[in-house]
Amino acid sequence: MTRRPLPSDRPCDPRTPREIVTAAECVLFDFDGPIAGLFSHHRAHEVARVLLRRIAGWGLAPALSDPDDPIQIIRDTAIALAGSSAHHRIAELEELLCAQEIRAARSAVPTDHAYELVEWLMKRGTKLAVSTNNSAAAVNTYLERTGLAPFFGPHVHGRLADPTLMKPDPACLTAGLRSTGAAAVDSLMIGDSESDVAAARAAGVAFLGYARNDAKDRRLRQAGAQHVVRSFDRLIGDGG
Known part of the structure; x- marks a missing residue:
């Protein structure tokens, strides 16, 4: 599959979020937010x-x-x-x-259209990983419960023994790049926090923000995110 180059982090980048996603050979997902609401019930x-x-x-x-x-x-x-x-x-x-x-x-609520997005990316041949400040054990618990585990396999990279290496440090992103064999220039991170923006920049990967509301959208853009989506449904498929 021929992929277009990922866009640089430019203020006037003309590409759409869909084009950025389809250009990526590897997508690194933050967990809490883009994939699930981890603390939806156990607050x-x-x-x-x-x-x-x-x-x-x-x-x-x-x-x-x-x-x-x-x-x-x-x-x-x-x-x-x-x-x-x-x-x-x-x-x-x-x-x-x-x-x-x-x-x-065990009671986390799935993010709308996250399963469909992950499934669609896998069918396209996109490499997938989770790069998160949460524990890998918690992520794997959720992935197993919801049937997402086969899409990510061993590429779940959570909090390290040293908490100071959590995002905005890029350690879990670089671990995801290493485990998938992907180059940073060909990769994209989908995240929902200012620390995700900073970690993606430090790792040299493109960034797409996910925002559930106006406040989150505003914080992501203030942190430097050029592209932010409110729902994943418009990213899926080959249409316009």
């Missing part, structure tokens, strides 16, 4: 409370940028403990968060 702020109780039990009070965001809590705690001998604390917190994410994955 993020509830998970955050679990983590904060554990941290308080250690007698710690790290500065937190968002006490309702479990991902941000583990990142901020890791930064606060950097250089100390408390690596076991971070490992314990990671294990706790992973268990909570797996619980959430």
Whole structure:
């Protein structure tokens, strides 16, 4: 299959989101948002409370940028403990968060048209991977539950043991490129956060934003996303 070159990240890029997707030889999906609403039922702020109780039990009070965001809590705690001998604390917190994410994955709500988009891309021969700040175990739990696991196979790249390597660090994106054998210049990331925009830029891959509402759309564009879609249905198929 002959593919068009992926567009560069230019303010006046004339290509449409569909053209960007069809040009990609590899698509790296963020998980929470583009594929599913991970904390749709087991809410993020509830998970955050679990983590904060554990941290308080250690007698710690790290500065937190968002006490309702479990991902941000583990990142901020890791930064606060950097250089100390408390690596076991971070490992314990990671294990706790992973268990909570797996619980959430069992009731996560599929993103509209995400299954159809993934299936369509696979039929086109596009390489697929997940590059996420969530745990790979939680992602795989969801993929198995919803029948998406065969589309991604072993190409699920989640949070590493060092939380400071989460996006906006490009580590999980470069892992996805390595595992699929894809070149960054031929690849695209679909994400829904400012950290996704930054990670894609750092990894050298094109970016397509997914926004559920006006506020998310605005934040993605302010972070530098040139292309943002509200639904995946217009990306699927060969029509205009």
